[in-house]
Amino acid sequence: MISLVALDGEAHVWSADDWLTLRRDHRICGQLTGILAGVSHQTKHNGLPLALLPEETRLLLQEKIARLVDYEALRQKPSGDLKAKFEEYQKHCYQEQVKSHEEERKKKVTEMVDIIVEGKRRKLMGLSTKKAKRRKLDNSSSAEASSSYAEEFELPDRDSIIKEELSKIVPIPEDSALATIPTECPWLDTMTPTEIPYPLPSRRIEWLKTKTFADLWKRGYFITAGQKFGGDFLVYPGDPLKFHAQYIVTCRLPEESIPALELIALCRVGTSVKKAVILATFDTDDGNSEEEETVTYQTLNWVT
Structure with missing residues (x-):
């Protein structure tokens, strides 16, 4: 089960594996709020x-896909032992980079050993040809001279060349190694989480948004926040990385009126961005409580 970490009244996901599982398997997108290591100045x-x-x-939580937890240890000031442990962890990450660099270099040398051997052979042949020309042999062609003088040079075998090239590998300087910035505490499995409840909606409009989101999700859609287009949700037929949103959903209570200018603005925005505007509200005929009320939808179109 995925653990959602409570922070300032919101649920957060710190694990890259959990983020991928939520998006790929459960159609939950959320909003990435952190920075990328090494490119902290960009905002795209x-x-x-x-x-x-x-x-x-x-x-x-309702579908039992995840649980909400709190780690008291994460809110405490790091101790001296924890700092030392983190420095040791950084050194371990550096050694892993050095090892990976050496293995990658060995792989490239092994793949290119034939090219290296051929290059050394041509270099030796070039040296022998120059010697032949200097000595000005009278009864031999330049090719024969090159061949005879090439015998003076002993061409190293493949194993010797590989050994020579590997000896040239220089370890990555520690100050040039990639900075390891974990998004999740490396020792989270050693901490004891406390499972906590998430508050139920306190207002009827929150119940409407919660039920609207759940209903659209069960219909197979991807849903994200829709404030940038003036709605509550944007609804996608597939992953937002691959598809444009089809619908702008705005949630309104049955007894709530919509000002004419706001209604016009919603419809015109939907038309300009080629998305249908959907009004989500409670069904006033079912007579159920807030927790049992059903959601109905109405499409709003701008006609010129």
Whole structure:
């Protein structure tokens, strides 16, 4: 089961594996809020942690896909022992990089040994040809002279060449190694989490958004926040990395009126970005409580 870490009233995902599982297997996108190591000054792409919408969190808990946990140890000031442990972890990561670099270099040398041997042979042949020309042999062609003088040079065998090339490998300087910035605590499995509940919606509009999100999710859609187009949700037929949104969903209570200008703005935005505007509300005829009310939808079109 995936563990969602509670932080400042929101649920976060710090593990890259959990992020991939949520997106690929459960159609939960969330919002990446961290920076990418090494490119911290750019703002186009974000990294872990992943912050989840309240609707996403409630859905995952309801479907028993995840649990919400709190780690008290993560909120405490790091001790001296923990700092030493982290420095040891950094050294281990550096040694892993050195080992990986050496293995990659060995692989390339082994793959290119024939090219290296041929290059050395041609170099020796070139040296012998120059010697032949200097001595000005009278009864031999230059090719024969090259051949005879090439015998003066002993061409190393493959194993010797591989050994020679491997001896040239220089370890990665420690100050040039890639910085290892884990998004998840490396020792999380040694900490004891406390499972905590997530609060239920306190207002009816929150119930509507929660139920709308869950209903659309069960229909097989990907759903993200829709504020950038003036709605509550954007609904996609597939992964947002591959598809454009089809619908802009705005949630309104049955007794709530929509100002004319706001209604016009919603419809015109939907038309300009080629997305259908969907009004989600509670069915006023079922007479059920907030937890049992069903959601109905109405499409809004801009007609010129």
